[in-house]
Amino acid sequence: MPDINEILATPPNDPAPPLPEKGALVTPEILFLNQSSTYRLAAAFAGVANPTVVWQQMIDNSPQSILYYRELEEKDEDVGDAIAEMKLSVLKRQMQITPADESALAVDAANFVEQQLAALPDWRNSFDALLDAPFYGYSVSEMLFDASMGQASLLDICDRPQELFSFAPSIYPQIGQLRLKKFISSPDGELMPEAKFITFTSRSRAGNRMGRPLLRSVYWASWFKRNTQRFWMRLAERGPGTAVVTYPAGSTDDKKKEALAAAEALISNVAMAVPENFQVLQDLLKGARTADPATYERLYSTLESKIYRRIVGSTLTSHGSDGGKGTQALGNVHAQTKEDRSVELTLQIDAVLNRQLVRPLVIWNFGPDCPMPKLAHDVSNKEDLGARVTVDDTLQSMGLPMTKKYVYNRYGVDVPEEDDELLERPAAPVPSIRTPAGAPDSPQFSEKRERQVKREIAAFDTLFAQLKDEARAEYRQRITQIAEGAERAHVRPGS
Numbered sequence: 001m002p003d004i005n006e007i008l009a010t011p012p013n014d015p016a017p018p019l020p021e022k023g024a025l026v027t028p029e030i031l032f033l034n035q036s037s038t039y040r041l042a043a044a045f046a047g048v049a050n051p052t053v054v055w056q057q058m059i060d061n062s063p064q065s066i067l068y069y070r071e072l073e074e075k076d077e078d079v080g081d082a083i084a085e086m087k088l089s090v091l092k093r094q095m096q097i098t099p100a101d102e103s104a105l106a107v108d109a110a111n112f113v114e115q116q117l118a119a120l121p122d123w124r125n126s127f128d129a130l131l132d133a134p135f136y137g138y139s140v141s142e143m144l145f146d147a148s149m150g151q152a153s154l155l156d157i158c159d160r161p162q163e164l165f166s167f168a169p170s171i172y173p174q175i176g177q178l179r180l181k182k183f184i185s186s187p188d189g190e191l192m193p194e195a196k197f198i199t200f201t202s203r204s205r206a207g208n209r210m211g212r213p214l215l216r217s218v219y220w221a222s223w224f225k226r227n228t229q230r231f232w233m234r235l236a237e238r239g240p241g242t243a244v245v246t247y248p249a250g251s252t253d254d255k256k257k258e259a260l261a262a263a264e265a266l267i268s269n270v271a272m273a274v275p276e277n278f279q280v281l282q283d284l285l286k287g288a289r290t291a292d293p294a295t296y297e298r299l300y301s302t303l304e305s306k307i308y309r310r311i312v313g314s315t316l317t318s319h320g321s322d323g324g325k326g327t328q329a330l331g332n333v334h335a336q337t338k339e340d341r342s343v344e345l346t347l348q349i350d351a352v353l354n355r356q357l358v359r360p361l362v363i364w365n366f367g368p369d370c371p372m373p374k375l376a377h378d379v380s381n382k383e384d385l386g387a388r389v390t391v392d393d394t395l396q397s398m399g400l401p402m403t404k405k406y407v408y409n410r411y412g413v414d415v416p417e418e419d420d421e422l423l424e425r426p427a428a429p430v431p432s433i434r435t436p437a438g439a440p441d442s443p444q445f446s447e448k449r450e451r452q453v454k455r456e457i458a459a460f461d462t463l464f465a466q467l468k469d470e471a472r473a474e475y476r477q478r479i480t481q482i483a484e485g486a487e488r489a490h491v492r493p494g495s
Helices: 028-033 051-059 063-075 077-091 104-118 123-130 219-238 253-268 282-286 293-311 328-366 385-397 404-410 447-490
Strands: 095-098 138-146 153-160 197-201 374-377
Touching (some): 051 063, 051 219, 063 219, 077 219, 077 293, 077 328, 095 104, 123 138, 123 153, 123 328, 197 328, 219 293, 328 374, 385 404
Antiparallel strands (some): 138 153
């Protein structure tokens, strides 16, 4: 009996892995022998009428489930668009190789890794293939090296079909080392050197290296959506009524098939020939269907939104809100969710590349003691705050009210607490006005503006004089009252 500990042994963490083998381990012969099930998408769902059978194979991590995922991505445009959107959100980020420190050895190692990636035939396509992991559960790419000079030079990174790989024999938990199967139906597989492959597992649970594919979580929504579309199209094709052709009681099976064929022809054909005794139930043919086509549309849109929300984490930015309405604030939340998922996926793939690509390249060419460079994509969500301030200032000058909460959130300013010491901006000095002739004695106006100012000053003087005359009497009376009061205060009683 085989040792289960040996079968399920985890990949060794070798500080200095041996130089990789030359050439490809996934040979063209293996790819050729499996092309009928690997690349012909119609082979997946063909002949499978019960969706539960497909679902069970997905739950069991069957190699056949990869074929279902691949066909799902190709046939469901919403699934394919959501996957492409998430991949592009990572692919558009700038990548940089940073030395571990400022030493000459660290800089040389970083430059070497950067040159190796730049020399690849199609690095972006290789990177795109690795990003299949979140949607298929895991992705596997084989690295091809030239190790003829005692070092390792990276020649290419080739995407490999996931269904040809496992991490243990089929009856065991998939927690062991990478295995290659020559046939998709093989139960076991041959152990592969991990340093020869880049294996990206997404959302692993309990050590399962096949991960948890997002395409499995949208399978039912996609299945119902596509069937809703099929029923919807059938309703549009058949129009009102149902064709029913009668046949005599006790008719043979051939007569029944002839009647059924005639009924189908009545719906699909423009012209047809019938015998004299051909009978059709006119009422059913003329009767209009009571189903509202809008029901199919609403169900289709709901399932469409569920798929996008599950994969991208956003609906408002692509399909409007779930109910066709929404606010800008809710849209910002959805867009931020998509950005968060994109950042998380970027950090995961960077960790995989640093551990499985950068590290062995540096060890093979510079030794295990070399400071390890770091590959990283830009995950910052930079915004031109200067331009944003200009936009917000313009909107506010147009009368659009803005809350303090918006300003705090938009510009990343902390809300002051009760005991916080607040900074006060010092008053700006008033600039002095100077001209080539020196400081002017008075502001200079145009002739028209000067006449207008004089009229305004004259009107003010007239109003001020009027108010002065009206207040003079009251002012005199009030002064008299005060004087009389003061005089009485100095006169003592009985004097």
